[in-house]
Amino acid sequence: MSAPIYDRVALIGLGLIASSMGHAMKKWGLARSIAGHAKTEATRAAALELGFCDEVFATAAEAADGADLVVLAVPVGAMGAVAAEIGPHLKLGATVTDVGSVKQAVIEAVAPHLRAGIEFIPGHPLAGTEHSGPRSGFATLFQNRWCLIIPGEASPEAVARLRALWEGMGSNVEEMDAAHHDLVLAVTSHTPHLIAYTMVGVADHLRRVTESEIIKYSAAGFRDFTRIAASDPTMWRDVFLTNKEATLDILGRFTEELFMLQRAIRMGDGEELFDYFTRTRAIRRGIIEAGQDTAAPDFGRTKVDEK
């Protein structure tokens, strides 16, 4: 049990990430009290029942009122509206953060609603599962996961405090600027997810191969694509709409490369394929050497060590 880092934390949106934060803050005593807001009565009731919030409110403004830390944990496309609602109710000196997968668009949407004296520090925990909703959270979700934070104009004290919260929940924290964050994530996460969605979509309407066969033989490579493609549709719609530029950039590069390999297959150019496949081994070696691989390579989605 650490000393509480914040007196009052408000979780706006009570899905996988916020509920996991709630459980983690409770488990390690990082907040004196946790207020929560979700749109539906059922979600608010679940938060109280599961105990990851002390109080719940029907509006974001009420939940944010008097909080030292407000965590925006709604889909990226909803951040602006929430910020507009809570802006006038924020305590001077409060920190506002978020957990969205895109950072430039969140800053554009949220910052205009925060008056001087509010510390805004966007964040992005690189953690998740294929499940969503208030009952999917667990305290150890962030253990040994990266959390990227964007210090921007915030005071060093406020940044240090938010960093301490994430470290208290088990994360490794890195600071980054928003544009670079969006590019890095476009490569390591957003484009791979879109590709997985696409491949599953192809299989879905391929009538010569029955669905039962695709499912039966999915372990041959396809299964992990389906895991990713089962992620929350609202969240991912917003990611692609709001990280449009970087995603389209990486997608353009991807299709150029794919066409080159496709042409090599069509022309029977074995040498080109062999050389390409040999080069890609180097990155894999780097990951193994960096200790970033685990026995459960699942896009960071395994629910481990629940207690």
Added chain:
Amino acid sequence: MSAPIYDRVALIGLGLIASSMGHAMKKWGLARSIAGHAKTEATRAAALELGFCDEVFATAAEAADGADLVVLAVPVGAMGAVAAEIGPHLKLGATVTDVGSVKQAVIEAVAPHLRAGIEFIPGHPLAGTEHSGPRSGFATLFQNRWCLIIPGEASPEAVARLRALWEGMGSNVEEMDAAHHDLVLAVTSHTPHLIAYTMVGVADHLRRVTESEIIKYSAAGFRDFTRIAASDPTMWRDVFLTNKEATLDILGRFTEELFMLQRAIRMGDGEELFDYFTRTRAIRRGIIEAGQDTAAPDFGRTKVDEK
């Protein structure tokens, strides 16, 4: 310990699959003796040292001589030359099988070299790891994995015997025709692998994002792509060159779908993205319901339960 199913088995090629078969046949007493052939002296020595072969030979013909079952476990592109070499030395009534990832091309390459009285039953165990070579094999590689066999013109008795061998090594055996096999695998394995290779290639030459960042944040989705893209280059070159038609067909469908989603991103069509991402959840549900998911979703590559 079962009764031996074959008296003398010859493994031609001593990489991951053949060495795992050797270990499995030894562990469960499925062959009275195992002969092996590999091109290099070092690989042959490893086979004897690790004990998954009883004898090794410098030529495929010597290894195959007198065998009841000959397993062609070389890259798909090398199958024809091996069949030509061993053809004249095969015992009448012997069964020839293979473990290649493509079936029509293997049949075209191998069948002409086998005279009447030889039973040819192509096979494909859907199992593997990212590692290769004689030291990468282990007895339990095929446990609870599918093995697809192509009965073709072979006698029911010969098919039943080969099926018993694979079942003895822990596999679930299914029969299928060669063209259908190649299409199913193009969807569930070959195209996903090519896509993974491509995505890793994109990351590799992207200079604005440093390699260390890609590696560091790879768990956000990219890591599993690198695992696949580290697979044996020779094997995968041959897969794409020999399953050209089905792979190009699926790749064509894939790029059509991808362009549709890319356009939706560019046009800001959130409804189309949301609907697409919602549809892809159904296949995932099917996989979970069919019990084809495990806690280690790794494209079937985890080395579990070694003993």
